Amino acid sequence: MLLVETEGSYTIQQNYTNMDIHVGQSYSFLVTMNQSPLNDFYVVASGRFVGDANIRDKATGVAVLHYTNSQGPVIGPLPNGPDEDMYISxxxxxxxxxxxxSGAARPNPQGSFKYREIPVTDVFILVNKPTQLIGGKWRRSINGISYLAPTTPLSLARHFNIPGVFKLDFPNRIITTRTPKLDTSLINATYKGFMEIIFQNNNTNIESYHMDGYAFFVVGMEFGIWNENSRNGYNMLNAVARCTTQVFPGSWTAILVSLDNAGIWNLRSENLNSWYLGQEVYISVVNSKLAKRNELSLPDNSFFCGELSDLQKETKDDGSTSHKHTYSAGTTKTKMSLIDYIVKFAFLYLIFLSMIGWSF
Known part of the structure; x- marks a missing residue:
């Protein structure tokens, strides 16, 4: 299999007999059909580093590669997967x-493809640990914080300046003296900064991290604990740009990312059980020069909840909507906008003119 692309980046073209594709990743291969057409061939996708053979067998996908001039069906048992050696992986x-x-477009932070020359503005060492009791529940965490989803969406809370929904105090490294906790704590990033993130996996299973809104350079990964000298082994020339990367057990993976996309972006474990249990964090990237008048207005069908639930529109049977406010007594009252008042006043004014004999 000739590897040509991964997650939007053209790669150095190399042949592989197998490829470890981690959760959330994608690859493109070219396969030359030059084998003998005596019979069809198996193509197998099997689980790696699962441990339980029964689970691995149930998760095995099988396809058949068929030549139009094939002289017989596929024969023999399924081919064995590669040795489960994480060092080889x-x-x-x-x-x-x-x-x-390659002549294809590439990420172009600060006008240069030479990301090694871009100064790093922020460094975050994100450490995950095995499942533990936090707040009386079994949770997963990053830097001792298990993400607690607020009742008010983060972007709406920032747009309407709602206080107390989230905090911009996520620690840039784990605080060993602090008890793990549930919290809505965000990474306060620098717009157009260049961030270095080190994922340290202190668990026994392979992690896979995905970052919304960005592609990042995967510059290094090794077994052991990351330290300042680990940077000496970074690939600062041709690291691939992607949005999902693996972190092996007892190892670290380092990425560099250019923060040129304003917003609040999710960084999470792609393992669904870990994500569900709180192994995620949001990164706040604010462009202070961007005025609200330059932003697109919220769509009419936006959903409001939490502190903004009184702005939620009530959907009628005919598909139209009307604003409503909910009061403690449980009653609802229609809220008229300025345009509603103008239209109503104009309509009444026309009625008045018709009553005094004006013609149109």
């Missing part, structure tokens, strides 16, 4: 590199 992952000779 990591070596394979580091062999996936950017194709700098």
């Amino acid at each position: 990591m070596t394979q992952a580091k062999s996936v590199r950017w194709n700098l000779s």
Whole structure:
């Protein structure tokens, strides 16, 4: 299989007999049909590092590669997968590199493809641990914080300046003296900054992290604990740009990302059980020069909840909507906008003119 692309980035073209594709990742391969057409061939996708053979067998996907001039059906047992050696898997992952000779478009932070020359503005070491009791419930965490989803959406809370919904105090490294907690704590990032993030996996299973809104450079991964000297082994020439990366057990993965996309972006574990249990964090990237008048207005069908539930529109049977306010007594009252008042006044004024004999 000739690897040519991963997650929007053209790669150095190399042949592989197998490829470890981690949760949330995607790859593109070219396969040359040059084998003998004596019979069909198996194509197998099987689980890796699962441990339980029964689960692995149930998660195995099988396809048949059929030549139009094939002389017989596929024969024999399914081919065995590669050895479950994480060192070999990591070596394979580091062999996936950017194709700098390709003419395709590439991320262009600060006007340069040479990301090694871009100064780093923020460094975050994100440490995850095995499931633990936090607030009386089994939870997962990053830097000792298990994400607590607020009742008011983050972007709406910022748009309407609602206080107390979230805090911009996520620690840039784990605080070992602090008890793990549930919290709505966001990373306060610098707009157009260049952030270094190190994922430290202190769990026994492979993690896979995805970042919304961005592609990042995967510059390094090794077994052990990350330290300042680990940067000496970074690939600062042709690291691939992607949005999802794996972190092996007892190892670290380092990424560099150019924060040129304003918004509140989710960084999460792609393992659904870990994500559900709170192993995620949001990154706030604010462009202070962007005025609200330059932003697109909220769509009419926006959903409001939490502190903004009184702005929620009531959907009628005919599909139209009307604003409503909910009061403690449980009653609702229609809220008229300025345009509603103008239209109503104009209508009454026309009636008045018709009553005094004006013609139209």
